[in-house]
Amino acid sequence: MLGYHPTDSIVLVALHGDRGRFGGRVRLGIPRSAREWPAVADQLAEALVEGGERRGTRPDGIVAFLCQDPAEGESPLRVMERLRPLAQRLRTACGALDVPVYEALCISAGRFWSYCCPDSRCCPPDGTPLVTPGTSVMAAAATYAGIQVRGSLKDMEARLRPWQRGTRNADAQLRALDDAGVALVPAILGEKGRDGVCEDTLLLARALIRRLDQSPPGGDRAAADARDDGLLTHDEAARVILGLQDRLTRDRAAEWMEGPDAAPALRLWRALARRCVGAYVEHSAAPLTLAGWVAWSTGDEPAARIALGLALEVDAEYVFARLLHQACNEGLDPESLRRCLRTERDIRTEAGADDTKADAGGAEAGAPRRPRDRGPRRPGAGGSAARRMAGLRPAVRSPLGAPTRTATGPGSGGGRVRSRSAGQNRPADPTGTE
16 A cells, blocks of 8 residues: 555554545654654544545544564564554544544564454454465555555665765765865855856766666665665765755756656665765755655655655755655645746756756756856755645546545644654654555
8 A cells, every 4th residue: 555564653544435445544653752652643643534634535434553573572462562552542543533443453573463353263362464465455456556565664765864874985975075065165155156066066967867877777776776876986976965955956956857867867866865974964855855756756656755754854844845745645746847847947948048968978968057146045945846836736546546645744734743853763754645
C-alpha cells in the first residue's frame, strides 16, 4: 500500500463502505518517548479523518499498524506489549472522532499480533507469521496496478542521508564545503555577483548530470549510489550544494524534471544530499527537495514523499518542500507545475537570455538565465516555483491507488505533526501516502 515496508512506524488506513475499501493512509515514525504518544495519536487520527472529509469521503473505519522490529536483547512479544498503550491511545483518538478502529496490529520480526482479538485460536500469543513477501492477494493487486515495493523505509532513507562523520570521504567533503564557502562570499561580492554564481552553479550541475547520464547505474542500489558518488569530486559537489542554497538557482535546477534529464538529475540530487555532512546537514534541504520533486514528477510518489519528508526533517520551514509535500500527499497533478517551469524556460529562450546552451559535451544546458538585477534571496524561501504551487490540480488515479491522500507533516493543513530540527527525537517523518 505504501510502496515500501515501513519501519518504526505508525500507519493508519481508512476504510470505506461495507466491503472495507481502502482509503487515505497516514504514516508517522513511532516517537521514542511514550509521553509523545497521546498527542501524536490525536494528530494522526485528526489528519486521516479530516483529510477524508475535505474530499467528501469520511472514513467508516480505520485499521492501525504499529511496525517496529525488536531492539538488541528484546523479543518481538516484548515489542508488542511495549506498544500496547500506543495502540490503545490510537483506538481512543479515532473513537473520539466517531470512527472506530476495526483492527490494530503490531508487526515485529516477521510476525503480527492483534490488539483487538482476544481469541487465541486465531490470534496466538506468540503471534502469527506474515505471509512470504509478494505472495498475498494485496501484493498481486499492487503489482497489477504498477506499484513497486522497494525494500524498507530505512533502506530508502539511507540513499539520501549524509555520510557518517569520521570517514575519509566525509571529512574530505567537509573540508571542500568549508573551502567553497570561503570562496563563495568574494565571488558574490565581487565582479561575478550573485547572478554569476547562479550561472556557474547551473553550468556545473548540467555537466554533472551529463556525466552521470553517460554512466548508467548498475548492480543493486547501494552499488549504484557508490558508483555515483565516485563520479563527483568533493569540490564539484561542494560548489553545487552551496549554489543551490539560492532559491532561484534551485528553481532553475527544478527544470531538469522530465525526459532524459530526469533520471540523472535525480541521481545527482541524491548524491549531493549524501554529501551534506557535519554542520552542512541543513544544506541538504535543497537537494532533497529537488530529489522529491523529480521523483514526484516522474511518478515515483513513495520516493518523493520520503525525500520531501527528510527535507522537512532538516528544515521544517523550507517552503518549497512544504508545498510539494502537501501537493503530493493531496493527490495534485505535477503537470501544472511542470508546465509553469517549461513556460519560464521558453520565455528565457525567446528573450535570448539563454547564454549557456551547451556544456563541454555539447548538450543543451537546461537554460540557466542570463544575469539580471534581482532583489535579495533567502535560502528556502518560496521562489517562483513555490509561488506557482497553488495552481496544481487533482491528479487522475490508478484503480488500486484511488483512495484519498492525507498529509501529516508541515505544510499539510489540518492534523499537522511538526518536524524537528536534525538530531532531535522528532515525533515523525511526515509521509502521508495513498
